[in-house]
Amino acid sequence: MTTSTRGAARTPAVLVLEDGRIFRGRAYGAVGETFGEAVFSTGMTGYQETLTDPSYHRQVVVMTAPHVGNTGVNDEDPESKRIWVSGYVVRDPARVPSNWRSRRSLDEELAAQGVVGISGIDTRALTRHLRERGAMRVGIFSGEAVREDGALLARVQEAPQMKGANLSAEVATTEPYVVPAVGEKKFTVAAVDLGIKGMTPHRMAERGIEVHVLPATATVEDVYAVDPDGVFFSNGPGDPATADHPVSVMRGVLERGTPLFGICFGNQILGRALGFGTFKLKYGHRGINQPVQDRTTGKVEVTAHNHGFAVDAPLDQVSETPFGRAEVSHVCLNDNVVEGLRLLDRPAFSVQYHPEAAAGPHDAAYLFDRFVSLMEGQRA
Numbered sequence: 001m002t003t004s005t006r007g008a009a010r011t012p013a014v015l016v017l018e019d020g021r022i023f024r025g026r027a028y029g030a031v032g033e034t035f036g037e038a039v040f041s042t043g044m045t046g047y048q049e050t051l052t053d054p055s056y057h058r059q060v061v062v063m064t065a066p067h068v069g070n071t072g073v074n075d076e077d078p079e080s081k082r083i084w085v086s087g088y089v090v091r092d093p094a095r096v097p098s099n100w101r102s103r104r105s106l107d108e109e110l111a112a113q114g115v116v117g118i119s120g121i122d123t124r125a126l127t128r129h130l131r132e133r134g135a136m137r138v139g140i141f142s143g144e145a146v147r148e149d150g151a152l153l154a155r156v157q158e159a160p161q162m163k164g165a166n167l168s169a170e171v172a173t174t175e176p177y178v179v180p181a182v183g184e185k186k187f188t189v190a191a192v193d194l195g196i197k198g199m200t201p202h203r204m205a206e207r208g209i210e211v212h213v214l215p216a217t218a219t220v221e222d223v224y225a226v227d228p229d230g231v232f233f234s235n236g237p238g239d240p241a242t243a244d245h246p247v248s249v250m251r252g253v254l255e256r257g258t259p260l261f262g263i264c265f266g267n268q269i270l271g272r273a274l275g276f277g278t279f280k281l282k283y284g285h286r287g288i289n290q291p292v293q294d295r296t297t298g299k300v301e302v303t304a305h306n307h308g309f310a311v312d313a314p315l316d317q318v319s320e321t322p323f324g325r326a327e328v329s330h331v332c333l334n335d336n337v338v339e340g341l342r343l344l345d346r347p348a349f350s351v352q353y354h355p356e357a358a359a360g361p362h363d364a365a366y367l368f369d370r371f372v373s374l375m376e377g378q379r380a
């Protein structure tokens with residue numbers, strides 16, 4: 001629910017965590033109320049890409065960077081057609097955006113899209129709280145919504161949890177569409193959209209791939225109807241433990257031995273397809289500065305992340321799976337979380353992070369080239 005936007009910066013707002021901790025600040029973006037899972041992102045830049053990443057559906061994003069909105073909002077950087085975060089928390093919003101591409105302020109854009117935010121709170125204290133206690137449900141209330149103060153905590157505690165949430169169908173395309181190859185077309189890829197970011201098909205297209213983006217409900221038959229050289233499973237919101245349909249489609253692809261690549265949710269689905277479990281991390285990885293090691297080369301890359309769940313697979317041994325031998329190919333150097341999987345007997349691999357780099361460093365772009373190599377290998 002949202003109401004007015006004018007003068008929002010003077011409107012009091014309150015952020016209520018499900019464990020009862022409260023932060024008071026001022027409205028930012030739309031005035032009203034919102035609920036979601038409170039998570040923090042450590043990206044210093046790239047707020048447009050963060051806000052429009054469909055994987056953030058039902059999450060309230062706390063920015064650890066203290067000053068947000070400096071470069072305003074442009075029409076080129078969104079990763080999808082709308083803002084998906086359910087709420088936005090910043091300490092000190094830019095008063096005057098300044099960038100040659102800026103079309104409007106971030107405050108205006110949030111308000112125009114009905115996204116309720118809060119500013120002027122101690123985001124460092126909030127982040128430390130989430131780091132100690134874990135990601136949890138939160139509500140942001142401003143304007144009329146603040147008046148029923150006493151009832152706010154109970155309402156936060158009634159909001160849905162992220163664990164057990166099945167959300168891909170709420171964000172993915174309902175109709176298939178094609179992203180044409182840039183230049184000469186070399187391959188066709190079926191990309192199952194579980195909440196895909198716009199840059200991902202683009203990274204494939206610039207390597208000569210024609211990308212057929214399919215709805216999350218696509219069947220194995222739909223995938224093979226485009227006669228693909230490779231199949232891709234995208235990032236997406238929600239709990240991978242609920243993604244039974246994409247897991248069964250992926251098993252169909254693995255059975256046929258078609259080259260397969262997955263990103264983020266796609267990595268969790270590969271984990272499940274191989275028989276591994278997934279679990280919720282205490283507070284997850286979000287930002288554009290996470291160190292990951294590619295264990296196949298030993299190289300360390302700085303990468304973009306947005307995940308709250310992870311695959312539970314043994315780090316230091318090859319696992320026997322229904323689709324042959326598999327190993328953990330990438331690991332996060334901060335906490336040893338599984339960041340990539342690969343099959344040794346079939347052309348399939350995935351990563352838990354974001355090689356499409358929107359926003360983020362481009363260190364992991366080689367993964368798209370690996371996918372191309374698998375498709376070339378299959379043709380040879």
Ligand SMILES: NC(=O)CC[C@H](N)C(=O)O
Pocket residue numbers: 055234235236237238239240263264265266306307308309310
């Ligand atoms: N970016 C993603 O694909 C996120 C995957 C999943 N929803 C998670 O939080 O771990």
